[in-house]
Amino acid sequence: MFIINAPVEETIEIDHRIYLLKINAPEITSIIKPGQFLNVRVSERVFPLLRRPFSVCDVDGEHLYLMFNIMGEGTNILAHKPKGSTIDILGPLGNGFNLTGDYKTAVIVAGGLGAAPFPYFTRMLNGKKDIISFIGGRTKDDVITYNLKNVKEASDDGSRGFKGNVVQLLEENIELLKSKNIKVFACGPTVMLRALKDFCLKNNFNCEVSTECAMACGFGICQGCPIESTEDQEKYLLVCKDGPVFNIKDVVI
Amino acid sequence: MNIDLSVKIGSLALRNPIMLASGTVGYGNEISEFTDLNKLGGIVTKSLSLKPRKGNPPQRIAETPAGMLNAIGLANVGVEVFLKEKIPFLKKFDVPLICNIAASTIDEYIECTRILTTEETIKAFEINISCPNVREGGLIFGNDLNAVAKITDKVRATTGKPIVIKLSPNVSYIAAFAKAAKDNGADAVSAINTLLGTAFNINTRKPKIHNITGGLSGPAIKPVALAKVLEISREVDIPIIGIGGIMDWKDVIEFMIAGSSAVQIGTLNFIDPSAPGKIVQQLEEYCEKMSIEKISSLTASYIL
Numbered sequence: 001m002f003i004i005n006a007p008v009e010e011t012i013e014i015d016h017r018i019y020l021l022k023i024n025a026p027e028i029t030s031i032i033k034p035g036q037f038l039n040v041r042v043s044e045r046v047f048p049l050l051r052r053p054f055s056v057c058d059v060d061g062e063h064l065y066l067m068f069n070i071m072g073e074g075t076n077i078l079a080h081k082p083k084g085s086t087i088d089i090l091g092p093l094g095n096g097f098n099l100t101g102d103y104k105t106a107v108i109v110a111g112g113l114g115a116a117p118f119p120y121f122t123r124m125l126n127g128k129k130d131i132i133s134f135i136g137g138r139t140k141d142d143v144i145t146y147n148l149k150n151v152k153e154a155s156d157d158g159s160r161g162f163k164g165n166v167v168q169l170l171e172e173n174i175e176l177l178k179s180k181n182i183k184v185f186a187c188g189p190t191v192m193l194r195a196l197k198d199f200c201l202k203n204n205f206n207c208e209v210s211t212e213c214a215m216a217c218g219f220g221i222c223q224g225c226p227i228e229s230t231e232d233q234e235k236y237l238l239v240c241k242d243g244p245v246f247n248i249k250d251v252v253i
Numbered sequence: 254m255n256i257d258l259s260v261k262i263g264s265l266a267l268r269n270p271i272m273l274a275s276g277t278v279g280y281g282n283e284i285s286e287f288t289d290l291n292k293l294g295g296i297v298t299k300s301l302s303l304k305p306r307k308g309n310p311p312q313r314i315a316e317t318p319a320g321m322l323n324a325i326g327l328a329n330v331g332v333e334v335f336l337k338e339k340i341p342f343l344k345k346f347d348v349p350l351i352c353n354i355a356a357s358t359i360d361e362y363i364e365c366t367r368i369l370t371t372e373e374t375i376k377a378f379e380i381n382i383s384c385p386n387v388r389e390g391g392l393i394f395g396n397d398l399n400a401v402a403k404i405t406d407k408v409r410a411t412t413g414k415p416i417v418i419k420l421s422p423n424v425s426y427i428a429a430f431a432k433a434a435k436d437n438g439a440d441a442v443s444a445i446n447t448l449l450g451t452a453f454n455i456n457t458r459k460p461k462i463h464n465i466t467g468g469l470s471g472p473a474i475k476p477v478a479l480a481k482v483l484e485i486s487r488e489v490d491i492p493i494i495g496i497g498g499i500m501d502w503k504d505v506i507e508f509m510i511a512g513s514s515a516v517q518i519g520t521l522n523f524i525d526p527s528a529p530g531k532i533v534q535q536l537e538e539y540c541e542k543m544s545i546e547k548i549s550s551l552t553a554s555y556i557l
Contacts, residue, residue, distance in 0.1 A: 001286055003527055041524060046319040046472045046500065051524060090526075214314045216321060217523040221279040223299075223325045224314035235307055236328065241283075 035096030039218035111188030119147035136166030228252035263440030267294035274519035287526035300355035305331035315461035320471030324464035383421030395421030409438035486512025
């Protein structure tokens with residue numbers, strides 16, 4: 001874990017309302033893994049007060065990319081960070097995806113901004129495993145396919161790709177999935193993850209999921225981000241420290 | 254000039270006035286990666302209860318202007334696991350360890366203190382009578398003068414180590430509670446715990462945190478905290494540990510002028526866990542520049 005002031009190299013609007021912040025952070029790019037996150041202090045001022053957690057979107061040499069949309073004051077400030085300014089980042093935090101194992105095909109399942117961790121994930125698996133990316137969103141603007149491979153798209157309103165949610169799209173492709181030795185890697189809204197859990201349990205697919213929860217510190221001291229464990233009902237796990245990536249069997253979603 | 258940063262909280266000697274507040278440093282291990290604990294005045298553990306507590310369901314946290322609401326619900330490992338699994342790590346440091354105790358009944362306060370007081374690493378106790386986020390104990394005790402008096406008296410009878418009573422700001426006259434603590438044998442009071450607050454999502458009309466209400470902390474509460482510290486300082490002769498929205502060394506000086514002998518840093522640890530060590534250094538620089546030989550001379554140095 002480091003706290004560093006990283007120079008901002010560029011802020012890019014890659015798609016409708018979706019931004020990429022490119023920063024220079026060699027201390028972090030040399031060690032961060034797909035699925036880990038950073039807690040970003042967007043301003044030195046007392047409002048917004050808390051850091052904002054972002055999963056690492058991509059890494060290219062010393063360059064680190066964060067993906068976000070403008071949700072409020074914090075992300076608004078981030079979207080307008082001028083080139084040459086610095087941002088204070090704390091990380092890498094949490095546990096990333098476990099890319100190793102004897103599966104042959106990684107199946108990415110993402111909804112909306114849940115696509116954020118997967119460009120780096122795709123880069124790291126390149127040449128090692130096959131990848132199929134199932135990417136969903138409410139409308140065509142919410143289907144984010146930036147730097148993903150072999151994409152199958154779904155939108156709730158049918159404005160892009162399959163009409164329906166991404167788990168329904170998985171059902172449509174069940175024969176394909178069953179014909180391969182797969183492991184599922186997912187990130188997205190809670191409703192999607194719930195449906196995905198049922199789907200994976202029913203079909204006996206191994207699945208890792210990146211979870212989220214409002215948090216303050218990002219490294220275990222505030223205890224602000226509990227998630228229910230399926231193993232031990234006596235205590236919560238923490239999204240920041242025990243996660244954010246969990247096996248989908250191990251947490252109550 | 255040789256600057257003396259040391260302060261005393263009753264019989265408890267600290268190398269400087271910077272303590273880390275309960276609930277913002279866990280049991281020390283995570284924050285030790287960012288701040289050298291040996292350079293601090295003291296650290297206060299997460300509230301400990303007799304049995305482990307699971308805490309509240311999410312969401313536990315919501316940001317507010319210049320502050321945050323939290324309703325963690327005293328999630329903690331309980332005194333036995335604390336002694337077995339957390340103390341060995343904390344033993345490695347040369348920094349006074351203050352155990353914060355939270356309980357639902359007076360007997361539970363006594364039992365926790367009795368078990369913990371035998372551990373030599375623990376130098377003092379902070380008694381949490383003011384957590385706004387649990388149904389029993391917590392605020393009910395913190396709002397009841399007789400309960401505060403009785404808890405202080407019983408804990409006093411259980412340990413020879415210094416006791417600090419952590420006071421609630423959610424009362425109209427905090428000095429009365431400080432006096433009840435003092436009259437029943439407390440060595441000091443810490444002020445303030447969080448202020449009761451809430452926030453709503455205007456789209457769903459639901460509270461932003463599961464517990465409905467939470468404790469407000471951060472720079473938003475600093476003026477309230479300073480006023481409470483000043484009130485105690487003017488009316489009760491007892492050492493005060495000032496808490497509430499400290500973000501930098503200037504805030505520390507302000508709390509000391511208002512009557513604090515030492516301070517605790519809380520919410521800032523979540524934002525910049527390396528800040529406490531830097532603040533110690535900056536206090537020394539300030540004293541040097543202002544020709545203040547003993548930082549303790551700042552305590553209650555207000556000119557009204």
